[in-house]
Amino acid sequence: VEIGKPRRIYRIEPLEHPVPERIPEKAPDEPKKVPAK
Amino acid sequence: VSEAPDFLEPLEAWRVWKVVRRDGVYSLGSVVQRTVWPAGEALVAECLAGGRLSRLLRRRKARHDAPVVDCQCGIYAGGLDVAGRYAADTPFSAVSHVLGQVALWGTVVECERGYRASHAYPARIYVPADAGEQWRIGWDEVALGLCRYGVPVEPVGAPAADATRFLAA
Numbered sequence: 001v002e003i004g005k006p007r008r009i010y011r012i013e014p015l016e017h018p019v020p021e022r023i024p025e026k027a028p029d030e031p032k033k034v035p036a037k
Numbered sequence: 038v039s040e041a042p043d044f045l046e047p048l049e050a051w052r053v054w055k056v057v058r059r060d061g062v063y064s065l066g067s068v069v070q071r072t073v074w075p076a077g078e079a080l081v082a083e084c085l086a087g088g089r090l091s092r093l094l095r096r097r098k099a100r101h102d103a104p105v106v107d108c109q110c111g112i113y114a115g116g117l118d119v120a121g122r123y124a125a126d127t128p129f130s131a132v133s134h135v136l137g138q139v140a141l142w143g144t145v146v147e148c149e150r151g152y153r154a155s156h157a158y159p160a161r162i163y164v165p166a167d168a169g170e171q172w173r174i175g176w177d178e179v180a181l182g183l184c185r186y187g188v189p190v191e192p193v194g195a196p197a198a199d200a201t202r203f204l205a206a
Contacts, residue, residue, distance in 0.1 A: 002122065003115050004149025006106045011144060013042040018140035019079050019158045020187035 047140035049160055050114035050152055053123040055131035056168065056179055063182025065159060066131060068123050069113075076185045079156045081143075084110035104146045104153040114139045115151025121201030124165070133168035133179060134197050136204065137161050162190045163204060165197040 054065040057073060065074040074080050082103035104111025114120075120136055128134050143155035162183050168176040180190045195203040 002119050003113060003151030003153070006153075007147045007149065009106060009144065009146050010043040010048075011040065012044045012047060012142040014047045014140075014142050015045045018047045018142060018160070019077065021077075 047142040047160075048145060048152060048154070049138045049140055051117045051120040051136065052114040052139050053120045053134050053136050054159075054162075055128045056133050056135055056183070058132050058174075058182070063132070063179060063185070065135070065162075065183065065186070068126075068128075068134070074159065074186075077187065079158050080112060082110060082112045082153075082155045082157075084108060086110050102144070103155060104144060106146055109153075111146060111153025111155065112139075112141065112157040113151060113153055114141060114157070117201050117205055119150050124200055125198040132170060132174060133165070133176075135165065135168060135179070135183070136163045136193070136197075136200055159186050159188050161188055162186065163193045163200065164190060165193045165195060165200045167196040 053068055054074065055068055057064050057066045064076070066072065067074070070085055072080070084101060084103045084105075086109050101108070124134050124136055126134070138160045139157050140160045141152055141154035141157050145155070146153040162180075164176050164180045164183070166176055168179045176192060180192060183190050193200045193203055
């Protein structure tokens with residue numbers, strides 16, 4: 001294994017979550033125009 | 038009463054991903070395991086030691102959380118030199134390799150040249166100049182496709198084989 005033998009073990013609890021808010025995968029479609037009655 | 042954590046910020050280390058493209062969507066995949074990294078949520082480690090058959094047989098026994106010290110499991114990351122050894126390899130069943138820094142948290146086993154973690158998410162992605170497929174997919178399309186992870190994606194002005202030297206400078 002490339003990273004070698006274990007040395008120690010940690011518990012890490014980030015105050016700020018490392019996952020960013022998800023970015024939309026594509027821009028939302030333009031709203032369809034409703035024909036005027 | 039639960040024990041206090043050792044750190045309140047994630048560790049950051051380097052790794053290489055292969056870029057996989059399915060239905061026009063680009064994703065990061067692990068180089069060694071067949072794991073696709075989800076966008077917008079943390080990758081959580083599970084013990085994959087021993088291959089599929091071994092895992093099927095082991096389901097009857099108690100499974101352990103990953104990582105633990107006396108196993109090989111966990112999400113791997115290390116120094117730039119360690120990551121660089123994978124970057125130059127021709128990616129198997131993938132568009133290309135990219136490098137990056139990854140945030141590690143949860144349970145983290147520190148090893149001689151890197152880490153094995155329970156939770157991870159990309160922190161920065163570097164796209165080599167030769168990423169993509171010749172004549173079909175350029176590095177810029179790969180970079181744009183990986184923006185869905187919501188982290189900085191930057192070009193590296195060097196091919197994958199030289200990318201670690203470029204980033205270390």
